[in-house]
Amino acid sequence: MTTTTPSTSSTPTGASEAHGRPHPTAHPSPRQAAHRPWETRPGIPLPRIVDVELRKSFDTRAGFWLLASIGLAALLTTGAVIAWAPASEFSYSQFTLAIGVPMSVILPIIAVLSVTAEWSQRTGLATFTLVPHRGRVLLAKALAVALVALAATAVAFAVGALGNVVGASIAAIDTVWDQGLADVGYFALGNTLLLLVGFTLGALIRNSPGAIVAYMVYAFVAPGLLAFLAFSQAWFSDARPWVDPKFNQDALLQGGFTAQDWSHLALTTIVWLVLPLTVAVVNLLRSEVK
Amino acid sequence: MIAVEEVTRTYGDFTAVNDVTFTAQPGRVTGFLGPNGAGKSTTMRIIVGLTSPTTGTARVLGRRFADLPNPGLDVGVLLDASAQHAGRTGREVLTVARKTMGLPASRLEEMFDLVGLTEAEAARRVGDYSLGMRQRLGLAHALLGDPEVLILDEPANGLDPAGIRWMRDLLRGHADRGSTVLLSSHLLHEIEVVADDLVVIGNGRIVAQGTKAELLSAAGTQVSTRQPDQLEGALTAAGIAYTDATAPRSTNAGGLARHTLRVEADTELVGHVAHQAGVALVELRDADGAGLEEMFLELTADTQRDALTSRPEGAVA
Numbered sequence: 358m359t360t361t362t363p364s365t366s367s368t369p370t371g372a373s374e375a376h377g378r379p380h381p382t383a384h385p386s387p388r389q390a391a392h393r394p395w396e397t398r399p400g401i402p403l404p405r406i407v408d409v410e411l412r413k414s415f416d417t418r419a420g421f422w423l424l425a426s427i428g429l430a431a432l433l434t435t436g437a438v439i440a441w442a443p444a445s446e447f448s449y450s451q452f453t454l455a456i457g458v459p460m461s462v463i464l465p466i467i468a469v470l471s472v473t474a475e476w477s478q479r480t481g482l483a484t485f486t487l488v489p490h491r492g493r494v495l496l497a498k499a500l501a502v503a504l505v506a507l508a509a510t511a512v513a514f515a516v517g518a519l520g521n522v523v524g525a526s527i528a529a530i531d532t533v534w535d536q537g538l539a540d541v542g543y544f545a546l547g548n549t550l551l552l553l554v555g556f557t558l559g560a561l562i563r564n565s566p567g568a569i570v571a572y573m574v575y576a577f578v579a580p581g582l583l584a585f586l587a588f589s590q591a592w593f594s595d596a597r598p599w600v601d602p603k604f605n606q607d608a609l610l611q612g613g614f615t616a617q618d619w620s621h622l623a624l625t626t627i628v629w630l631v632l633p634l635t636v637a638v639v640n641l642l643r644s645e646v647k
Numbered sequence: 648m649i650a651v652e653e654v655t656r657t658y659g660d661f662t663a664v665n666d667v668t669f670t671a672q673p674g675r676v677t678g679f680l681g682p683n684g685a686g687k688s689t690t691m692r693i694i695v696g697l698t699s700p701t702t703g704t705a706r707v708l709g710r711r712f713a714d715l716p717n718p719g720l721d722v723g724v725l726l727d728a729s730a731q732h733a734g735r736t737g738r739e740v741l742t743v744a745r746k747t748m749g750l751p752a753s754r755l756e757e758m759f760d761l762v763g764l765t766e767a768e769a770a771r772r773v774g775d776y777s778l779g780m781r782q783r784l785g786l787a788h789a790l791l792g793d794p795e796v797l798i799l800d801e802p803a804n805g806l807d808p809a810g811i812r813w814m815r816d817l818l819r820g821h822a823d824r825g826s827t828v829l830l831s832s833h834l835l836h837e838i839e840v841v842a843d844d845l846v847v848i849g850n851g852r853i854v855a856q857g858t859k860a861e862l863l864s865a866a867g868t869q870v871s872t873r874q875p876d877q878l879e880g881a882l883t884a885a886g887i888a889y890t891d892a893t894a895p896r897s898t899n900a901g902g903l904a905r906h907t908l909r910v911e912a913d914t915e916l917v918g919h920v921a922h923q924a925g926v927a928l929v930e931l932r933d934a935d936g937a938g939l940e941e942m943f944l945e946l947t948a949d950t951q952r953d954a955l956t957s958r959p960e961g962a963v964a
Binding site: 409 | 692695696698699713715716717718719720721722724726727729730731735739740742743744746748749772788
């Protein structure tokens with residue numbers, strides 16, 4: 358699912374560690390005044406920071422259980438679909454859509470915590486002194502978050518396929534394979550955007566409970582209110598795709614976008630994701646790490 | 648080598664660090680001394696780039712900290728031992744740092760051995776650590792990249808006496824091998840025993856700096872007597888300067904109060920003057936430790952949070 362290794366790993370894990378520096382010892386030889394290692398030292402490559410950030414997302418108790426709950430929730434929702442949905446509705450897309458629901462709750466929390474922990478748990482002191490370029494660390498975090506979205510997509514489609522086969526054989530019907538590669542792309546993009554919303558809220562608020570509550574409002578409270586408004590006011594029903602980002606992100610999971618759908622998505626993403634993210638990053642680069 | 652030049656940091660109307668200039672030299676332990684809230688931590692955060700200075704520059708190894716390509720290998724930093732994720736194990740905290748620096752896994756065992764954390768302790772979560780264990784982990788974190796410069800903020804906090812001794816020897820060893828060590832403390836004694844150079848800060852300003860020997864030699868002699876008038880008269884007649892350093896709540900045994908003077912002369916001369924004047928002394932000694940302590944309290948008196956009604960226990964250790 359992810360590239361992280363268990364926390365007890367004691368073996369070197371790859372090429373990122375094989376660089377030319379002599380092995381340091383606890384008792385170094387006397388240094389010379391003219392010794393200037395930093396002038397020739399290679400910098401820290403971005404993939405290594407991404408790897409470390411990915412590891413940091415899952416090496417805490419909270420991270421581990423969030424990760425485990427993604428797999429668990431995927432299996433549970435699949436079981437629920439088989440148990441309670443009418444057999445005539447069994448199809449591949451039915452399963453992946455159902456699996457996508459708990460994922461849209463859990464994945465953004467991972468993204469939120471990846472940013473807020475640096476402040477709430479004060480790990481930023483270590484992180485930003487080991488890599489004194491906050492922009493690079495943030496970029497690495499965003500890339501790590503995107504990798505999580507891709508891995509989650511793979512899980513959703515794998516477990517969904519399994520559920521589809523099992524469900525059809527239990528109900529003794531033909532399996533319906535109604536999705537293609539494009540749908541995988543829609544699903545991955547939808548999840549990535551949701552994770553980036555969590556990332557943005559984390560970077561804006563920099564406080565774990567605050568940012569998680571903000572995401573819950575974004576993902577569950579606001580859509581309900583907006584749906585009610587759209588239901589009661591015809592003008593808003595027409596305007597909603599142009600102003601409601603979550604509406605478009607949910608639509609992404611269903612796939613089949615038209616050119617107009619893409620413009621809805623692009624506009625709401627720029628206004629509700631790109632602009633706040635820019636503000637958050639600028640604030641974060643200037644702020645003091647305490 | 649750490650060079651801080653004319654660094655000022657303001658927060659609105661409040662000036663946390665005011666025109667601070669000092670250098671920490673390789674091969675020496677530089678003690679950064681000041682009461683709580685004097686600006687030590689802010690200055691250290693400015694050195695490592697976590698806080699930007701309002702004006703001035705701070706350089707480590709001749710560069711801005713952010714221009715070091717892999718700073719963990721050059722500069723070991725411990726600003727706050729409690730600033731680690733409570734849900735991570737000690738081993739995981741070091742693994743994250745080790746991977747960031749690109750060091751081999753074998754380095755971890757060396758570090759745990761060095762700071763005296765057992766295998767079982769390394770496997771526990773940092774949230775369950777005592778402050779002393781966090782300090783040891785923080786030191787391991789700082790030393791992981793075998794850095795040439797160490798920047799440690801109050802590293803002795805929470806360590807037991809044996810731990811403090813161990814850390815002192817470790818820092819001494821590092822400096823003796825040519826490293827630059829900057830450590831801060833609000834406890835004078837802690838710094839006095841290990842530092843070669845001292846930088847004393849109060850209210851955001853540097854109030855004294857120099858080698859420990861320089862600062863100590865200015866301290867003179869401390870002398871106590873129950874006949875202060877005769878002694879003061881004799882000292883004045885001999886042209887020797889002195890200040891009254893009597894603790895306000897000094898003992899009153901035998902009806903005559905015991906007075907303490909700090910005299911700018913060596914013990915032999917003060918003893919001779921007292922003998923000539925027929926003054927009985929209660930105490931006569933070099934004012935070194937006490938002198939530096941007096942200096943520290945004096946220099947920071949107007950920035951001290953508590954009024955100096957008596958000699959604070961914490962500063963004596």
